[in-house]
Amino acid sequence: MYLRAFKEQLVAGPVGARPRAGEYTSRFERWDALASVRRRPRREFEGEGTGSLFFPPELYPVVKHPMVASRGEAVVRGLLLQRLYDYLDFTTELENLAVIPVATKISRGRSGLGLPEHMRADAHKIVTDEAWHAQFSDDFVRQITSSTGCPRLGVEGSEGPSFVTRLDELRERLPHALRGVEALLFAIVSETLISGILSDIPRDDRLPSPVRELVRDHAEDEGRHHVYFRSVLRYLWPALTPSERRAVGPLVPGAIHAFLEPDYGRAASHLAGIGLKREEIDQVISESWPAHEVRRDISGAASQLTRYFAEVGALDDVRTLSSFEEAGLVGIVHESEKAGYVPREVTA
């Protein structure tokens, strides 16, 4: 088992047989001075302080639905607290399941790609960053639970965040010979998306300052990871054969949705917890997250990533392009692009 794990590459086959292309400029040379694990203190949750909300209601619109809002402020606050717990748990799982294993493989030279030595060395720093993000998110849940006396609810028997199941479903669609590539692809996707959470929370003074500081610490590290994984994509795509590209390209929109689509299952569980019946839950969820709005928001958050895939030629394949079109990811000019927006914050 250990020997197999040692040898296993993300992209199978001899590295020398694959075209080697791409370029890499490190953003990690000042890592010791910049990384949150080195530079930032443990964030301590010392009560709610001046912040009156645990999570921005705009990012969790079920709380604004009349059938929920009418239940009173305490119910809304409780739901926003649960949403914060879910976000922190999502972060810990994402780092552990989707990013750390891939960065570890890259760091040990087993990506299957011909990456420069200093890119491998930087992958070690990403592993450390992500382990710290997972640790501080988990620690923060414990601190908030003990400070507020409100535990995280609805996790007994839960299958975890919805992205886990969604990624498994995508993986099942790949030929066995290609297993491993999808892990690399999912890491690239999750690390180059721009989520509203990382970009909005640090600036939202309705939230307790330790929450904002914790998310800001994370977002600053993720700015470097974003640039890194964009480079990984630039090495990956030319290294794949045309048939490999045709197999994995159409999975990208599904991966984007896996990370960004609301976790309806968790929301349903929380709504049941406040006493809503099944039909009421369905109504609240469908009216709070109309499908066209969800698609529009995801498309906006993925616009940079979509451009990166277009730049490496991924959309030259007809099936890949049509999967991007069906997901509503191409053909829309977003405000961020018009303004020449430069990404700073991403999902994990």
Ligand SMILES: [Fe+2]
């Ligand atoms: Fe990251």
Ligand SMILES: [Fe+2]
């Ligand atoms: Fe992270």
